[in-house]
Amino acid sequence: MPRRIRLRKVVEPPRFKGYRPFGVSSKSRKSVDLLYEEYEALKLADYDFLKHDEAAGLMGVSRPTFARIYESARRKIAMALVEAKEIKTVFGNAIMDKDWYLCSKCNARFNIPDTMDKGTCPACNSKQIELLNK
């Protein structure tokens, strides 16, 4: 059995739902699913001009893994361009780069927005909480 895919950290989801080729009959609605982490990898490497190991650190994966994600992102986009396919963004194996907490008393997972008081579990008011994002 293969190892489970660890979640990749994504700072911000893409601001589009997809792209559609122009001038192609819309009957052939084939599409490519671009995952959030692939979009993020492409953005970090080609838009923010980060080095692969810096980008890998940001996404919480190793450099080779980052390279694989990046590679698959490029291949998908190239395929979509050549075969005139739609690109759709789907969630994939990503988590948003926000802080999630775990209560060790009642096992609730939760986030703490800026407006809330920090330090207690919202479900059972216990103080035994820990940060999940590692």
Added chain:
Amino acid sequence: MKTIITSTGNQLNSVFDLRFGRASWFCLYDDQSGEISFIENENINAQSGAGTKTVEKVVELGVKKVISGDFGPKAKELLEKFNIQMVLLQDDKNTMQRIIDQLKS
């Protein structure tokens, strides 16, 4: 502060619903007045966008905390934007009464 808990029924002994957008009922609990009311979910059979529609409702009601089993990516994003706290519970045998008692403790 108002809290919404997803529920499978409209009784205090109803079981907790692990889904958010497609939960059958929402239990609205106000910890200032201690009031508990139940709201039926109209989007339970929506083709799509049940999560986002539910978030809209949550915002309308002025709720600050949502307790459910899991949230879809869209709902999560929206709730985050509106500074609404998300609480995920795994245990699907919890009743409304138990969760509310825990909230009070």
